[in-house]
Amino acid sequence: MENREFYIDHDGISLHAKLDFPENEGKCPLVIVAHGFTGHMEERHITAVASALNGCGFATLRVELYGHGKSGGSFRTHTIFKWVSELLTVIDYAAKLDFVTDLYLTGHSQGGLATVLAGGMNPDRLKAIIPLSPATIIKEGALKGDMLGAQFDPLNIPDTVEFPDGKLLDSAYFRTAQLLPIDEAAARFKGPVLIVHGDADEAVPYRCAVELQKKYENAKLVTIPGDDHCYDYHLDQVLEAVTSFMKNCCI
Numbered sequence: 001m002e003n004r005e006f007y008i009d010h011d012g013i014s015l016h017a018k019l020d021f022p023e024n025e026g027k028c029p030l031v032i033v034a035h036g037f038t039g040h041m042e043e044r045h046i047t048a049v050a051s052a053l054n055g056c057g058f059a060t061l062r063v064e065l066y067g068h069g070k071s072g073g074s075f076r077t078h079t080i081f082k083w084v085s086e087l088l089t090v091i092d093y094a095a096k097l098d099f100v101t102d103l104y105l106t107g108h109s110q111g112g113l114a115t116v117l118a119g120g121m122n123p124d125r126l127k128a129i130i131p132l133s134p135a136t137i138i139k140e141g142a143l144k145g146d147m148l149g150a151q152f153d154p155l156n157i158p159d160t161v162e163f164p165d166g167k168l169l170d171s172a173y174f175r176t177a178q179l180l181p182i183d184e185a186a187a188r189f190k191g192p193v194l195i196v197h198g199d200a201d202e203a204v205p206y207r208c209a210v211e212l213q214k215k216y217e218n219a220k221l222v223t224i225p226g227d228d229h230c231y232d233y234h235l236d237q238v239l240e241a242v243t244s245f246m247k248n249c250c251i
Contacts (some may be wrong), residue, residue: 011089019061020050020060032091033061034063034112035062036155040069044230048239052239059099065082105119106131106132132196133209186215187195193213193220197209
């Protein structure tokens with residue numbers, strides 16, 4: 001099977017996607033791979049995870065979500081609810097591919113948070129999920145009115161919030177983030193969960209991963225000592241954790 005680059009339609013929004021296959025021919029499991037806030041599918045940690053999974057027999061479907069990469073929509077108007085809704089469409093698409101045996105989902109940072117939420121909505125279709133540095137801090141920040149250096153009144157959110165780097169987000173991002181059903185989603189997913197988090201993460205505190213693990217019935221937390229949000233120092237340990245977990249899931 002040949003690797004493919006294409007677009008998946010979601011209510012008129014084109015989602016940029018890449019499907020990569022392992023060397024073995026025939027049917028195989030597939031892992032959907034999502035990036036994070038301001039990210040895209042070609043980031044070092046995203047391509048490394050996908051490549052490692054391809055190397056041990058899994059197909060991967062990398063996708064860029066609303067307002068990011070080459071997908072439709074603008075960054076300013078994106079919300080996590082939009083991302084989760086798009087992941088539901090991508091899961092529908094992947095489930096219908098004739099070569100797929102089992103379906104998995106992984107995502108980094110905001111994509112990891114979206115993985116938690118989409119996992120809770122698809123406990124019957126996803127064999128396991130892997131939130132990488134999951135940004136559950138987003139809900140906390142939206143409720144407090146303090147997120148990545150942007151400060152606002154959480155009870156009177158302005159139409160637009162500006163970040164220190166000049167990026168803008170409409171208020172819908174924060175209004176919806178305040179009501180994200182993280183606990184409910186974790187409670188509904190009974191399958192295996194792998195959480196990977198660096199204990200020196202500068203964007204999402206390590207405690208978020210510890211707290212998230214406790215919400216699941218069957219979750220393992222792998223700590224990457226001394227590593228940051230995008231695993232700039234010990235990416236090899238992340239890849240080992242992910243591939244070992246996935247091999248065990250398929251036994």
